[in-house]
Amino acid sequence: MSQKKYIIQNNPFVVPTTDGKIIKEHFGVATNGNSNISIAHMKAPAGWSEPFQTPEFDEYTFIIRGRKQFVIEDETIVLEAGQSIKILKNTRVQYSNPFTEVCEYLAICMPAFSMNLVNRED
Template identity: 75%
Template sequence: MKNYILQDTPFVVPTTDGKLIEEHFGQATDGNSGISIAHMVAPPGWSEPFQTPEFDEYTYIIKGRKQFIIDGETVVLNAGQSIKINRNVRVQYSNPFGDECEYISVCTPAFSIEKVNREE
């Protein structure tokens, strides 16, 4: 038995907003509820509803820019920057810019649709 897991077939989360989500580790991929790691690409003009997740979320921007509205404060991250947003904080993620944004997201505990608490 190997002491590692090589992930080369991530779970592609179905979306309707043009965003690519490839979960490498997490509940959808390997049943891990402790952590999720996903590679994402958000197209220009993409946004999600406000949410108050029950998990900490770390984001590292690979390419482009991503906008966060965190408790009413607007923060824009550029390539090479990262952020941690604590659980139970109201946040909106978006890419209101003209180029796509590529990033890595890590959630602890793992992302789940039941714990994201998106506003309708």
């Protein structure tokens, strides 16, 4: 019997959070041990934010619904549904949803997201 050359992900890893954000990692370190790339479906509630961080990975974000705010170095950018962004590794950034509706988006990190590589500030 030959080995299949694809993987269907029906059971993503749900990352435990304490800030109301829903993270479902479809591929990545937590799901299947892949350290080259991570793909996650996210839902950030209204009023959500993270501390500044300087990740050691490139991060691509595609907004499905709502809006998401990025503070990149000293510039504030707001993306809406249908827009995307690539943020290069070793860039200081803060992610937030200061708006009144949930922001749903896809996040792709290369290499894969890992708490060891995110470098969050206190």
